[in-house]
């Protein structure tokens with residue numbers, strides 16, 4: 001690998017065709033010379049490694065050509081030592097940036113002390129993390145009834161537990177089994193396991209794996225009028241993202257969430273806020289629902305992503321009433337709650353619940369919004385709307401964003417898409433204003449290129465989480 005890292009291409013040198021570069025066309029050379037981070041071409045050493053590996057990997061993802069090998073703060077480097085500013089944070093995961101030094105230290109220390117014993121035995125960290133999540137949640141003004149935590153390994157698993165817990169509550173309330181339906185919303189994303197997928201009404205994700213689990217119903221996000229029919233005496237749980245991430249950075253209105261809460265109270269259903277992407281201070285508050293009055297607080301909050309800053313962990317936080325319905329043997333996990341993951345998450349939650357970090361998020365949102373306004377004035381035909389809260393922001397475009405994503409990457413900026421023609425911004429929460437400006441500058445160039453360049457930018461090279469529909 002050291003050899004490959006050392007082949008870093010010098011863009012300036014590439015500008016001059018030499019006899020040692022016979023296969024490269026003049027236009028390729030010109031393109032690479034004008035770009036700080038041109039995607040590795042098909043005959044690059046990166047492509048050779050990727051091609052060799054791909055034959056052994058299930059083809060669940062479409063990835064752009066670079067291969068990332070190193071991260072520090074808000075930057076990552078590829079195997080050819082090109083640097084990228086990261087506005088994706090591993091899809092809203094690396095809230096503390098890449099390779100936080102204290103996290104690395106704790107990881108080493110805990111790895112030398114105790115990694116895993118399974119849930120057959122107590123360890124000091126599952127409980128300490130649960131306690132910290134509950135106390136920080138209560139003192140943050142969100143989920144006033146937060147009482148107990150189930151720790152698992154991912155967002156899907158956290159939602160899976162929430163769905164099972166809601167079904168168990170329904171069973172206890174209605175032993176006939178009549179109250180078993182789970183309600184979720186269009187454009188939501190709750191995960192890929194069969195339960196969480198059944199709550200994710202996106203045909204692209206569900207169709208290849210049907211039939212879904214029975215008993216799931218779908219409604220329209222922010223449609224208050226539809227709630228009464230949607231949520232009824234058969235409903236045991238309602239799952240909703242206070243800010244939809246994958247669905248296009250859509251923010252739930254306070255009145256919609258309050259109406260859901262009221263209807264759940266009427267029919268005796270459990271209200272679940274999926275804060276896997278929008279929680280843990282991404283909006284500037286510990287949980288995105290902290291701006292709501294206690295009368296709109298949920299019975300369950302699910303979290304993952306930033307909880308481990310890249311180390312796999314998820315958690316399902318419940319009220320005393322829900323916890324009482326879940327008894328020994330109802331649910332479990334081998335890895336979930338292991339001392340290593342929980343030690344790390346304990347440190348990460350301590351950092352992310354810092355009010356200074358949270359007010360910094362609000363300040364940085366302003367920097368983004370000022371920059372977006374500048375871009376909107378410059379490209380009024382491209383940018384339709386700015387959405388989001390804190391550092392989960394979206395630009396609704398009038399056209400497919402992949403050429404912009406590609407042009408940005410080839411200029412040293414990683415961005416991600418969401419929903420339909422939405423650019424999503426979920427950078428590390430520790431990003432500086434200078435880094436935001438640097439990224440916005442690159443984005444402006446990328447938009448300019450994507451809109452005005454005669455050169456066709458290959459859209460398929462853009463960031464996509466999965467293959468197009470039908471594959």
Ligand SMILES: Cc1ncc(COP(=O)(O)O)c(C=O)c1O
Nearest residue numbers: 154155156189190191245276277
């Ligand atoms: C809101 C939300 N819920 C659940 C998930 C699933 O989490 P995971 O990919 O860790 O299973 C995601 C992942 O993007 C998410 O954004």
